[in-house]
Amino acid sequence: MRRAALILKPLVPAAVLVVVVAHVGTVPFLDGFRATTQSSAALAGVFAALVLTALSTVCAARRWQVVSRELGASIRLKDAVVAYYRSQILNVTLPLGVAGDVHRGLVHGRDTDDTARGLRTVAWERFAGQAVCVVVAAGVLVAVPSPLRSALGAVLVVGAAVVCAVLVTAAAVVAVLPGSWRGVLAGDVRRVLHRPSPTVQLVGLSVLAFCGHVAVFLVAVRIAAPQVAATDALPAALLVLLAASVPMSLAGWGPREGVAAWAFAAGGLGASQGVEVSVVYGLLALVATAPGIAVLLSDARGRIRPGPSPMTGAVR
Numbered sequence: 001m002r003r004a005a006l007i008l009k010p011l012v013p014a015a016v017l018v019v020v021v022a023h024v025g026t027v028p029f030l031d032g033f034r035a036t037t038q039s040s041a042a043l044a045g046v047f048a049a050l051v052l053t054a055l056s057t058v059c060a061a062r063r064w065q066v067v068s069r070e071l072g073a074s075i076r077l078k079d080a081v082v083a084y085y086r087s088q089i090l091n092v093t094l095p096l097g098v099a100g101d102v103h104r105g106l107v108h109g110r111d112t113d114d115t116a117r118g119l120r121t122v123a124w125e126r127f128a129g130q131a132v133c134v135v136v137a138a139g140v141l142v143a144v145p146s147p148l149r150s151a152l153g154a155v156l157v158v159g160a161a162v163v164c165a166v167l168v169t170a171a172a173v174v175a176v177l178p179g180s181w182r183g184v185l186a187g188d189v190r191r192v193l194h195r196p197s198p199t200v201q202l203v204g205l206s207v208l209a210f211c212g213h214v215a216v217f218l219v220a221v222r223i224a225a226p227q228v229a230a231t232d233a234l235p236a237a238l239l240v241l242l243a244a245s246v247p248m249s250l251a252g253w254g255p256r257e258g259v260a261a262w263a264f265a266a267g268g269l270g271a272s273q274g275v276e277v278s279v280v281y282g283l284l285a286l287v288a289t290a291p292g293i294a295v296l297l298s299d300a301r302g303r304i305r306p307g308p309s310p311m312t313g314a315v316r
Contacts, residue, residue: 013253016258023261028272035224036283053288056216057081058081060125073112083295086100086104087104091289132210146235213241214238220281220284224277225276236269256278
């Protein structure tokens with residue numbers, strides 16, 4: 001059953017891409033690649049994406065540091081930032097979009113001699129970030145006038161269904177866990193939220209990190225569709241970024257393009273325009289997380305660096 005799920009998961013984003021291509025064709029994809037490489041605003045956009053992503057990464061790494069500290073697995077901010085960049089480049093280049101987070105948790109667990117706790121720190125950190133993003137996005141969609149308001153009811157229904165599905169799944173998983181594990185998870189929640197300070201930090205850092213990603217999306221709008229006002233694209237941007245955070249994609253591609261086509265069309269901006277912007281955003285995200293490649297190369301050099309020669313060691 002688990003193997004079948006692993007096989008089916010990549011098929012879902014692939015199917016979404018097929019549907020999007022069938023609806024809008026391949027031209028928006030090609031235009032997105034072309035705009036990122038040939039547009040006069042592309043270079044400034046790439047620089048902006050690097051800076052904004054760096055700020056978001058520091059906020060997210062600090063959020064992870066807060067969770068880790070409360071769970072007794074402290075990590076230095078510098079190490080957290082390095083690990084976060086590594087996880088991001090893995091997330092945007094490997095299927096499903098969570099390989100980097102799993103790796104980050106495993107490495108942190110190895111370094112703290114507690115693999116389970118290392119994985120839990122990452123899971124709680126990502127959950128806290130996603131929960132705040134959903135609340136912020138819902139608040140903005142309700143507050144900001146937009147044609148998407150007409151579709152807000154459907155969005156809320158789908159969102160509520162997803163939340164219910166997650167809660168039911170979580171409840172089922174917890175129900176079959178041994179009592180000791182249920183106690184561990186409950187203890188994690190108490191330890192992270194037992195004081196106002198960590199809670200406030202988690203919320204604030206999550207908002208800042210999310211705003212950074214939204215800003216990168218608006219940079220993509222500026223590159224691919226300069227005629228579209230940022231205020232008009234903002235509601236669609238929020239929905240697209242929520243879809244992009246779902247751990248079911250092909251290196252970030254799939255649900256993002258599907259929701260972008262739908263959201264831009266519902267907002268009166270055109271499905272093709274939404275796909276083009278989404279492609280530009282995907283390429284900007286890839287470039288902005290490129291510092292993670294340097295981390296991976298450094299890791300590789302550390303693993304293959306030869307030790308002292310036996311002959312050299314024998315000489316006195």
